[in-house]
Amino acid sequence: MALDTAIPRPEFLQVADAVAREKMIEREEVLEAMEMAMGKAGRQTYGQNKDIRAEIDRKTGAVKLSRWTLIVDDEALEDEETQMPIRIAQKIKPGIAVGEYIVDPLPPIDFGRIGAQTAKQVIVQRVREVERKKQFEEYKDRVGEIINGTVKRTEYGNLMVDLGRAEALLRRDECIAREAFKNGDRVRAYIYDVREEPRGPQIFLSRTHPGFLAKLFAQEVPEIYDGIIEIKAVARDPGSRAKMAVISRDSSIDPVGACVGMRGSRVQAVVAELQGEKIDIIPWSSDIATFIVNAMAPAEVSKVVLDDDDKRVEVVVPDEQLSLAIGRRGQNVRLASQLTRYDIDILTEAGESERRQEDFRKRSGLFVEGLDVDDVIAGLLVTEGYGSIEEIVDVDDEELAGIEGFDENISAELKRRAMAFLEQKDAELAQKRTDLGVEDGVVDLGYFTNAQLVSLGEAGVKTLDDVADLASDELIEILGEGAMDEETANAVIMAARAHWFGEEGEQPG
Missing domain, CATH: 3.30.1480.10 (NusA, N-terminal domain)
Structure with missing residues (x-):
């Protein structure tokens, strides 16, 4: 019913x-x-x-x-x-x-x-x-914004900030050094993360994040807000110094000048908010060498040597510019490295010249000893860019004969001596491998040179079982960086283990 x-x-x-x-x-x-x-x-x-x-x-x-x-x-x-x-x-x-x-x-x-x-x-x-x-729905899409709030309370040095509709956390390590906030103080910070947790949404603020500096400039510089000027990279040592790379999409507008403002008014507004943090504004360039030179400002750079594969760069500066290039406690070079994402090594002109001469002497000595030539011929080979005897064997006859002062006879004789040297060296390595007790089974794997076999023997890896027991990273470490990639190392180890399965298969059932 x-x-x-x-x-x-x-x-x-x-x-x-x-x-x-x-x-x-x-x-x-x-x-x-x-x-x-x-x-x-x-x-x-x-x-x-x-x-x-x-x-x-x-x-x-x-x-x-x-x-x-x-x-x-x-x-x-x-x-x-x-x-x-x-x-x-x-x-x-x-x-x-x-x-x-x-x-x-x-x-x-x-x-x-x-x-x-x-x-x-x-x-x-x-x-x-x-x-x-x-x-959470309101704030999850606001990551990357600057927000204003009021300090509500302090917990173990961390600030709980009242945003009006929510509460956010400004951790002590996300505050600029030496700045102190009391309950009721207004605080301006950057939302760098919003997480949904069982006790409610957690909104995380920062005043040290590089994005905070970028957003402050976007508020002060209309050209950045309108997209005419783009901030390409920011590196900060919060409260002390920062570097910012900018580029203009309008050739008639100077991006650095626009960010600095009339008599520095725009940059000073940002500096005041960041407790006096000094800001170097530099032009960004798609040419990494030019960009690195700009990033090293205010130091002058004489020469840049890039290694794109390892993301490293050698920067040569005049002797009197060394301390300026490094900066106080390495600050300038560290920020330049963060900005460009390259590891930067700094050399003085005198140091670079000395190193170049030492490198020249070492290479020349290698050719004098290995090819039994005089200093003049060895010097010519080094000057032409040859760094090893293997390169002499691999180079075309015409290219070698084209060196000033050389002819076809000299070229042929140099290649003959280079091949004889390498054959003798390989025979010595093969004998050393035998003396170390590296078994023929390891040789028969077909993956190792005689030099690598000697390295294995010196590391105590002498049998197929020894190779089979290695991990790929251990094998790579023994052979040396760049000698073998991980995929090849795994293939070598599996080939060394093949005899285990063969023995099991031969056992009677």
Whole structure:
């Protein structure tokens, strides 16, 4: 028999409206929270294990309680409190199917003091969850923005910042050195992360992030905000010094001058916010050598030697510019390295010249000893860029004969001597490999040169089992950096293990 005993309760709707306005969430979400609370109170009256649900009429506020029972197959019955087998359900409601519900209206209940308190707790909890979800949705897309807030409290040096609609964390290590905030102080910071966690959204702020400096300039320089000038890279030593690389998309606008402003007004506004942090603004260049020279400012650079593969660069500066290039406690070169993403090694002109001469002497000595030539011929080979005897063997006859002062006869004789030297060296290495006890099985793998076999022997790797027991990184370390990649090292180790499986296969079953 249907029960229609719901009484209009307009005050429920008034409460929902008030909470929705106060928390700035949807009225429907508040009403759903109230329905959950009333359903919980109903379970306290009619049974905790039953599926009791409440429904609030959106026009009158009337509350209807009902018990919901899920219809399941006869053999799938697990909980008699919330489920009913299909054979019984069809007697009650012919034509009902598995997966549907039988809904039995229940008489309204008097919540009482305890029931009302329980309902209140559920509503508060649910509203808080909705509020947190709304906060996360609002702030998750604001990563990378600058935001203003008020210091609410300090916890172990970390600042809890009131943003008005949410609370954010400004950790001590994300604050600029020497700056101190008290409760109630206004603080300006950069949102660098927003995470959804069980206790609510966590908004993380920073005043040391490179993006904070970039965003401050975007606020001060209209050309950056409009996209005419682009900030390509930022490196900071927070509170002390920073470097920023900029480029203009309009050739008529000087990007550095625009960022500095009239009499330095724009850059000084940013410097004031960053507690006096000195800012070097440099022009960005797609040519990495030019960019590195700019990044080393205010030091002057005489020469740049790039190694793109290892992301390293040697910067040569005049002797009197060395301390300026390095900076106080290495600050200038460190920031330039962060800005360009290259490891920078600084040499003076005198130091670079001395090193070049030493390198020349070493290479010349190698050719004098290995090819049995005089200093003049060895010097010519080094001057032409040859650095090893292997290069002499591999070079074309015409190219070698084309060196000033050389002819075809000299070229042929140099190549003959180079080949003889390498053959003798290889024979010596082969003998040394034998003396070290490296087995022929390791040689037969076909992956190693005689020099590498000697390195293995000196490391105690002398048998196939020794090679098979290595990890790829261990093998690479023994052979030396660049001698073998990881994929090849794994192939070598698997080839060395092949005899294990062969032996197992030969064993009688």
